[in-house]
Amino acid sequence: MTRYLVVRLAGAAATLLAVLTFVFVLVRLAGDPVRLMMPDQATAAEVEAVREALGLNRPLIVQYWDFLTSALGGSLGDSLRQGRPALEVVLERMPATLELAFLSFAIGFAAAVALAATAEVAGSKRLRGLFLWIATARQSAPPFLFGIVMVLILSVNLGLLPAIGRNSWLSYVIPVLTISTFEIALYLRLIGSAFDEMREADWVRTARAKGVSRPRLVLRHMLPNALLPVVTVAGINLGVLIGGLVVLETVFNWPGLGRLIIDSVNNRDFPVVQAGVLAIAASFIVINLAVDFLYAALDPRVRLA
Template sequence: MARYLLSRLLGGAATLLAVLTFVFLLVRFSGDPVRLMLPDQATAQDVAAMRHALGLDASLPVQYISFLRSALQGDLGISLRQGRPALEIVLERMPATLELALISFTIGFFVAVALAVISEVSGSKRLHTAILWVATARQSVPPFLFGILLVLIFSVKMNILPAIGRNDWKSYVIPVATIASFEVALYLRLIGSAFEEMRASDWVRTARAKGISRPRLVMGHMLPNALLPVITVAGVNLGVLIGGLVVLETVFNWPGLGRLIIDSVSQRDFPVVQAGVLMIACAFVVINLLVDFIYAALDPRVRHS
């Protein structure tokens, strides 16, 4: 068990180092931020002085070593645009992204479990087929397009919900509905497939032969087994969700980390981009480590492998 957890920790550290290296190289190949910071009439001497002040005149290996040394000390640089610590700016935006991701994920996951259990307990093939058709139809529509449709209906036509911003609880309705509905479709199909496989298993047939009621069989035996593979997918998907809200935050003008990274990329604000991507990578690694620990605690085969 200890060896399993240690290997996961080392793998997470290697992942963060790879992300840091990739982002460091990528942002520096995107263009020269000095040209954007200085006016058009700036002389070559002005450009050289600014580049030296920012440390951009050093060779790439020297910049990389300096960047890693500072990052290990918790210093991710100063924003080229705002003149403030990049990590401070990122941490200000992080709560908005985490709120939207966690609320949407929680609602989507539990609604999917409830619908899957209702469908399985009822034993109705028509209900099961209808739920799967609705889930498939929702998954076929990209989240950003679905969100725009909700804005057109509830904000433009009906004028009952705000289209953009993060002001009160009404501001959460459309973004959360957009993301949670996609999450419902994903987990519903996974749990439904697991139920379908278990129906033909020997232990389920034996339980039915012993006279165990259908609700007790589904809730007490089938659901815990069906959730084991779903936990792994849910952990990975939550990490992807946190890092993948860039488009939706732009659509809804949500003041989160994704929108900050998009704005910083267009402004070539290297430190903020690096800090933002690193925070997303950290969230992804931490979530996956927690999922590994939970899976090891629930499944003895993992602990003894």
């Protein structure tokens, strides 16, 4: 088990280093932030003075080394626009993104489990097919388009819910509805496939022969086994969800990390971009480590492998 944990931690550290390197190179390919910050009438000497003050006149390898050492020390520089530590700016926006991602994930996953279990307890292929068809039809519409339609119906036409912002619990309804309904199809297919494999298993037939009721068989025995292979996919998908809310946060004017990164890219505020991407990458890595450890705890065969 110890070797398993060490290997996973080493892989996480290597992934984080690769992300740091990629972000450092990418943001510097976007253009000169000093030219964007300075007014058009600024002289070459003034531009150079600001560049020197920010340390952007040094060789890239030196900037890269300083960036790595500062990142390991918990400092990612100051925002070029706000004059505050970039990490502080990012951490202010992080809760809004995490709330939206975790709430949408939890509702989508719970709904998929409930629908799959209901269809299996009922023993109806038509019901399973109906649930899957509806979920797949929803997934065929891009989230941003579905979100805009929901805003038009529920906010503009009916006036039931706020269209943008994060001012009350009602503000969560449309974004969470948009994201969670998109997630249902994925988990519904995975759980349904697991049920299909177990339905003719020897231990299931034995339980039926012993007179175990169908609801008890499904909920107490089949469902826990069906969820085991879904754990890994769910963890990866949650990490992707946290990093993939950029467009939706823009659509709903959600004050989260994705919108902050978009604004910072437009403003060439690369310390904030670096801090934001690093925060998303760190969240993804932590979630995947937690899933790996959970899976190893649930399935001893993973540790042995």
